[in-house]
Amino acid sequence: MADLVTHAAVGLLLKSMTARRHTAVFIAGTLLPDLLSRLPSMICSAARVVVEVPSLLIYGWDPLHTPAGMLLSSYAISLLFAAEHRRGVFLNMLGGMLLHMAVDLLQSHLGVGYPLLFPFSTHAFELGLIGSEATVPLAIPLAILAWVVWRRGWPSSEPSGTTTAER
Amino acid sequence: MLSDRHRWLKLSAALLLLVLLAARYTHYADHLPFGWRVCVSEPEAHDGKTLVFPIYTVTRIDGPDRYAISKVIQDIPVQGDTEGLEAGMTVSIRATFRGEDRIAVQTERHQHTLRAHKKALGILALLAALIAAPLAFTLRDGGITERG
Numbered sequence: 477m478a479d480l481v482t483h484a485a486v487g488l489l490l491k492s493m494t495a496r497r498h499t500a501v502f503i504a505g506t507l508l509p510d511l512l513s514r515l516p517s518m519i520c521s522a523a524r525v526v527v528e529v530p531s532l533l534i535y536g537w538d539p540l541h542t543p544a545g546m547l548l549s550s551y552a553i554s555l556l557f558a559a560e561h562r563r564g565v566f567l568n569m570l571g572g573m574l575l576h577m578a579v580d581l582l583q584s585h586l587g588v589g590y591p592l593l594f595p596f597s598t599h600a601f602e603l604g605l606i607g608s609e610a611t612v613p614l615a616i617p618l619a620i621l622a623w624v625v626w627r628r629g630w631p632s633s634e635p636s637g638t639t640t641a642e643r
Numbered sequence: 644m645l646s647d648r649h650r651w652l653k654l655s656a657a658l659l660l661l662v663l664l665a666a667r668y669t670h671y672a673d674h675l676p677f678g679w680r681v682c683v684s685e686p687e688a689h690d691g692k693t694l695v696f697p698i699y700t701v702t703r704i705d706g707p708d709r710y711a712i713s714k715v716i717q718d719i720p721v722q723g724d725t726e727g728l729e730a731g732m733t734v735s736i737r738a739t740f741r742g743e744d745r746i747a748v749q750t751e752r753h754q755h756t757l758r759a760h761k762k763a764l765g766i767l768a769l770l771a772a773l774i775a776a777p778l779a780f781t782l783r784d785g786g787i788t789e790r791g
Contacts, residue, residue: 479761480768500779500789507772510765521715534715535672536665545664552657555650558786562645565789585697586735586753595667608698608735609757615764 477510477541477608478579481615486579487572488622492629498561498568505550505572512549513540542594546573583608679719679747682740690742697735698755701728712736723749733758 487506491499520533539545550573554566580590582605589602675681682689699712710725711718733755738747780787
């Protein structure tokens, strides 16, 4: 997994360039795959030092970091929102989660990737283009850049009708 | 699919499917047809098998060419150069299983020197999310709503 600051920053940059509705939901979507899967798994693994923890609580969170788990979790979370916003929330949350997956797929873990087709297949994929910590030095500059772009607006998101000569 | 009709039933069904996915994955992880547990259960049969240990913690240095790593399985013995290695470091290892002494013989190692920074960034993002969540969302009309 890439670091969470990079995930959020990439999400904010993408939202700056596209439709800005449901930005908070989209950013939440970029964070939730790790917060729902890695965080509880790490806590349960650490708890094994003092108490016996069943395998389900160690491995059972991992599907939340697969497309099938993302689809189900974004659907479940969207049902907690008011009905009139639910469709937009579902699509943006799922979009954020899939963006998270796409960024993670860039990494290399010595060939041990992500089971994208789980539960239909356990074959793991990764592109192996960058190291698993390659985003760490870039995270804070990227977050600042994303914030600035978000505040100032992406050039192409100017009001329609603005001609090149007017710029 | 997203209407209020049978909302709680649909939510329960989604959660049930997530639990089933969790159970399926746990069964898969507990019964991997490859990996350390399988190799140790039949050492002779798996001698020479390639093993990959991504993002493991070094838990012990036993000598100039011996150390142990842990993740879910604790203290897996590894034969490999320990120069520059310390307990607590994070490593990814490709190794060959040697059945006669049940050890992973390291063939490739990557030290994750920025792992602690990565964890710190994770905590930073989590804290920011916890602070931002009540500013970005509110409860209204029996559901969560985005502010603004």
